Amino acid sequence: MKAVHDGDTLLQGRYRLLERIGRGGMGEVWRAEDEALGREVAVKCLKQLSPTMDPSAGRVLQERFRREARVAAALPHRGITVVHDFGEYEGVLFLVMELLEGRDLRRLLEDNGGEPLPVADVTDIAAQITDALAYTHARGIVHRDLKPANVVRLTDGAVKICDFGIARLGHDIGFTSRLTGTGVAMGTPHYMSPEQIGADEEIDHRSDLYSLGCVLYELATGAPPFDYDDAWAVLVGHRDTPPVPPREHRPDLPAGLDRLILDLLAKEPAHRPQSASDVSARLAPLRGAAAPDPDPAARPDLPPWARRAGLQPGPPGLRVAEGRPQASAAEALRTYEDVAAARAGRLGPDHPDTLAALQEAAYTLGRLGRHTEAHAAYATVLAARERRQGVDHPDTLHCRHNLAVTLGRLGRTADAHTLAAEVGASRARVLGPDHPDTLTTFGETAHLLDLLGRWSEARLEYDRIAATRARALGPEHPETLAARYELGACLGRMGMYAEACALYTDLAEIRARVSGPDHPETLRARHGLGLNLGRLGRWQDALAEARAVADARERVLGADHRDTLVSRREAAVALGWLGQWDEALVLHGQVAAAREGVLGAGHPDTQASRADEAQCLERLGRPARPPAGAAAGQPG
Template sequence: MLNEVLAGRFRITGLLGSGGMGQVWAAEDERMRRDVAIKVVHPQYGVGEFETQARFRREVQLAGRLAHQNIVTVHDWGEVLVDGRRRTLYLVMELVRGVSLGRRLKDIVPVPWPLAVGWAAQITLALEAAHGHGVVHRDIKPANALLTPDGTVKVLDFGVAKFMGETIGARELTVTGEPLGSPMYMSPEQALGDREIDHRSDLYSLGCLLYHAVTGTPPFTSATPWAVLRMQIDEAPVAPAERVGGIPDRLNHLILNLLAKRPEERPPDAATVHETLVTVLVEHALTSSGGETLDAAQLGRDAALPGRLLKAAMLKADRLLAATTDEIIRLRARAEHDLAARQEAAEARARRLADTSRAEGERTLAEARAEAERITEAARTTAARARMAAAARALLSHRRAGEQAAEAGAAARRIVADARAEADRILAAAREEAHGVTPARPEPVERSEAGTDAPEWFEWPAPPASMPYLRLLPETGADAETGPAHAVDEVQQAQDEWPDIEPDAQSLALATSDDAAVPRPRSQDAPAEPVRFKVVRQGYDRNIVDEHILRLIVGRRGAESEATWLEEQFADRYVEATTSDYSLPATVEAARDEALRYIATARGEADLKFFRRPASEAPPTASDLFAVVRKGYDREQVDRHYDRLTTAKGRAEARIAALEELMKTLPSPELPQSQS
């Protein structure tokens, strides 16, 4: 075909190469005065039919619409007679001066990965433009990518592979007995012969090309093409990073995603792949030293996007470095000035704080002394009233004991009188019977009611001392110092010792009446506990914490005191309800032990109910109550102490509730009637 003129305008000037699809010739477009390349399809494929020509024309026209700097431009197409007897088709394209990536990979294998990424980034631009027009290449491989002297990559043969596949079939053999296409760069769906091939097939082939460039070998190789096709369908590739060191993780991950067997697991489009590749290049340019960074000429023309991005990244890095240096100098000068000003202000503030702290300390000391005096006076008043109440209770106890003893003595005397009268009656009857005289019927002796008097051997037990509350009462006995007169003396002595303190109503009632209930403890009488918290730079407000903790302590001790009082009341009332005045001491003690067991059970149930209460009933936390201020109490210490106090108070309140329910199981107390 040398010197032959096609279509009256394309003069063949030389053979550029040949392949399985046909031959590529260099030619001159005599009409446009430019050099072109003409690909002549091999006549053995039977492309002379009308239907085949229509498909060829359609694919060439679609490819001719692709105008992009990384795509070889298609100018024209036509028919030519080969060997003077067989007709075939030809394609007129832009003539690109350069070498194919296939030849370049044979010269340098593997190539530096940044260079390979630059090539792949340009190919993705070509694929993005073609896919946007609905054109799928179907035969992306190093031989179909041309590298120009200035570094630009151009992709050729858009539309040709699809035309050949539809004409011959992906599984048909050529005259050489090999499958059509390039098995080492063919997608699994192409290897399976699927007719529905979309743009993701090109992405798989691009992954094979990039894998070859960075590792020096395609992902799958074998002695036979059919074995390679089977590997493309079934086998997973070895990660590029396992074959060659220094490959970035992002690039390694991208290549493996491109080589996914299922199309839906690959990147969605060429634009996404291009963005990732450019990101890899920019990260490399920004992190590598100057000697390792590739210049824009190695990655494409200055107008190419990767080159522009790298240049912009380097310029931006230089500007950022210069700006950062200036900012550091400015900030250092400003920091030194601010430091001097802050030091001066801190010294002045420290002096003011010292004066303020001194005055505050003196005022706090005065308030503390006044508070201590008030607490001492309150404690003195409470102690006096407690002593008066104890003495009054002792007086009442001994008065009751005396009355009961008097009743027992009278009953004993009546029993003795009855016994003597009965004895006299029996003796008189016996005497008269002995003398033969019928005695007169004796008058009935008036007896006392049965069960109202105690036997002579009965001893009244001493008040029990097992309860902590009853230990406040003086011991009872026969000694004159512990009798009622001594109790009256105790009340009088307390009034004489504290003449300025009026006894409370309970003490007066106990001292003056025949009957009175045991006084219920008052929560406000519970003394406060000293608490010391560490003062830190950031902590809880001290005034609020002091006030709240003091309230918690008083509330807790008041609740515990009331719970103890209820336990004592239950024990006394239980013994009173389950024994009588004639019960033995051992029986009374057994009844008291049983009451203590009921109390212990109530305590356990109260604790179980308290710790299983719902979160909605839990008290607020310390962080909810106390504000955080500068120079306050250590939050961790306050949290721990606050939790202990709220837990103790809650448990005591649960005990009170349980004991009140337990008290309801006992009969109402019946106070003994006083006798004159």
């Protein structure tokens, strides 16, 4: 399909394209008329493959497209977009679907000024998504890319899930792995489950439930649970960091909804609700209790800027405090846009000062999670910088770097990696291979390789970054050591546990010599060593390391600090693998009590520890019922 013009293209003598209504990484979506039946439909056309694209990656894109047609067509449910037809026209694949009149959840949030949705809307949308997921999961299908952009709310309030391009059928795991392993994104970082980051073959329907938790978190607070600027930091957050409870961002959120979202975001699949039906049962009473949020614009006691930013009134006589962390970013965006407009009027639209303000606005859009707008803004600034300053100017390269990061956030991982690699090469040529900006881009390239599953290349890139920093900054500089830690984490993800152990041993020795044996970074390296010792089956050594690190962390951080408790649990896990269940029970009980005191009885970490206790009791012949929605994380 070399050229497409409104009204000129007739696919298979039946579908006349009328208006392009969307464009994405895989192609375009058109409003069209089905002339055979006299109805309007949506036609999704796969973009033509670039001559420079890896042929295997192109075949994967085509297979994903065909797969979307097959999977969606096999799911006749009111909560799933209906597929009418599939075909090929002049070498281009196309998919004919029902035309949805509404907004996807990403645009719904944008239309709401980045503000969270009313509680009643959150619970209603959640219930409809959950109903559709229960239907797909019952048929052995896992969506694997559930995110706001893939959920549409129609004008009548109905909700539909779309884009099953990387869905997995329970009986053809190997085939789906090939679809997602050839340079094609297999999820979006802000909504990926911890298990998607690591071993792909272990993904099941509970991965969709984690992604649902991320979506609900964003609808309820205005931002995803790990809203960082760096994609790798987002993935590490999913894997290692407990999310901040939504009620800390939005105190009016019902406690039951707060708890459900946190349960969905449990790191271990066994600690989440075990089915979409379980989630539906917990949502039912919340839907009845949810009431619309008060309109902030109707609060006369707040100044206009506070009402726009979604802030909450404080007690009389006190300053207004932020109701959620996005408020300051929203205000910053308005400021940058005002400054850019003023500078454009005074200095011209292509003046470096104008472009600097526009670039700050683009960066802030990214902080707000409005990545499509950020991408468009960066593209506009980049074109102006190339005209005004040239393609190799440091400011131009800075903008291209940010554009690559934004592509990654949009799920266009392969495109992001290509651009980041180009920027890295340009920065090395212009600034030098050892310049901090060059190394920053090399780091972005490495984590994009990680996301693409190109583990060997990622390892080489991490190794190169560590070596470059060692040469430029010194082998014992904190940034050099931080790069080596990332290399160790990559080795662990590759299953190279012995190599990871050797690296963490060396890293811990250097950290101890440079910063002291009880420095948090020294203990972090030793913790990594202990984890990989366990993966090697060296449980006695892993136990000794976990105990030593836990004792040191207790001295430095306190007995109830999260890191201390994580190390105590690692020691208990090792005891379980060694068959020392009495001792494991005592230690799991201590961790559970500490977590309950700090986090509360309903926190996922507390429930995980109670579940660990339950399995110990079962091993000792004293069965105990685990907490609802939780299961043991001990070895079987």
